[in-house]
Amino acid sequence: MYLYDRRLFMSQFQIFSDGAADIPIKVANDNGIKVIPFYVSLDGQHYQKEMTELSLDVYYKEFVENHLFPKTSLPSVQDYIDAFAPAIESGKDIICFNITSTLSGSHQSANTAGEILKEKFPSAKIFIIDSLLATGAQEFLVIEAAKMQRNGLSIDEVKVNCEKLRQSARIMFMVGGLEHLQKGGRIGKVGAAAGGILKIKPLIELKDGEISLAGITRSRKGGMKKLAEITKSYFEKTGEKVEDFLFTVGETNTPEEITVFQNELKLAMPTIVFEKDFLIGATISAHTGPGTLGVCFMKKYDRL
Numbered sequence: 001m002y003l004y005d006r007r008l009f010m011s012q013f014q015i016f017s018d019g020a021a022d023i024p025i026k027v028a029n030d031n032g033i034k035v036i037p038f039y040v041s042l043d044g045q046h047y048q049k050e051m052t053e054l055s056l057d058v059y060y061k062e063f064v065e066n067h068l069f070p071k072t073s074l075p076s077v078q079d080y081i082d083a084f085a086p087a088i089e090s091g092k093d094i095i096c097f098n099i100t101s102t103l104s105g106s107h108q109s110a111n112t113a114g115e116i117l118k119e120k121f122p123s124a125k126i127f128i129i130d131s132l133l134a135t136g137a138q139e140f141l142v143i144e145a146a147k148m149q150r151n152g153l154s155i156d157e158v159k160v161n162c163e164k165l166r167q168s169a170r171i172m173f174m175v176g177g178l179e180h181l182q183k184g185g186r187i188g189k190v191g192a193a194a195g196g197i198l199k200i201k202p203l204i205e206l207k208d209g210e211i212s213l214a215g216i217t218r219s220r221k222g223g224m225k226k227l228a229e230i231t232k233s234y235f236e237k238t239g240e241k242v243e244d245f246l247f248t249v250g251e252t253n254t255p256e257e258i259t260v261f262q263n264e265l266k267l268a269m270p271t272i273v274f275e276k277d278f279l280i281g282a283t284i285s286a287h288t289g290p291g292t293l294g295v296c297f298m299k300k301y302d303r304l
Helices: 025-030 056-065 077-089 106-120 135-150 155-168 179-183 189-198 220-238 257-268 282-288
Strands: 013-018 033-036 039-041 047-049 071-073 093-098 126-130 170-174 201-207 210-217 245-251 274-279 293-299
Touching (some): 013 106, 013 135, 025 033, 033 135, 039 282, 056 282, 077 106, 093 135, 106 126, 135 170, 135 274, 135 293, 155 293, 210 220, 245 257, 257 293
Parallel strands (some): 093 126, 245 274
Antiparallel strands (some): 170 201, 170 293, 201 210, 245 293
């Protein structure tokens, strides 16, 4: 899906993404995408770069088996300068995609780095894009940008198209418990306690950069069914065609639920096609907790 022959094209701009997009290293390399990772700490003191210094295997072993509450830290301004500068110095323009600015300061760090470099390289085009997204949906946006690049679109055209595409994207998910959301400040202590007593799990939607409550569930199976119904309602309300969209299902530590959830989505939308399924990275799962399961979708750029 994501492979291409590097000999077929040379580009005058470089695509970047922060690590919140959960783009596998091989996929990023195959598409010529540079990833600026977040930092993750398992002990609250020592931070490692996600994926490059801390593998997901090690992270999940500690996260799930040892019931840790990891902490994350965003890429610094200097991290972005160090990533951007070589591309700009080689004469390339750059475009960088960041996790929604409502959930992280990563976008602001990238913006500041861009402003600093713009002073030194005033003729360079430096586009810093707030994806309004995260995880698999953000990955879709970045990969579609790479497809546009391979098809010969200019950096300006890629920017305009991606700003349209992000409006079509949604993430719908449920969590296994409320403890991680509470520790991350996404839900109050009273709400977390009440939810635990009543065994209620929230169904959460991310759209246009904002998180909102889409519903509640008491069971995993019921949650999957409701998420499928909510996803279907998006297409009923907008009049969009399911086949014009990219879909993926992600989880934290319940791979056995992937097929079950996909089947619920297929029952609701028979024409749905899944690009892949994926393991949600540390940057997001540290805040949502074990048992997170969701669907990400976004319109294909050639269907705009």
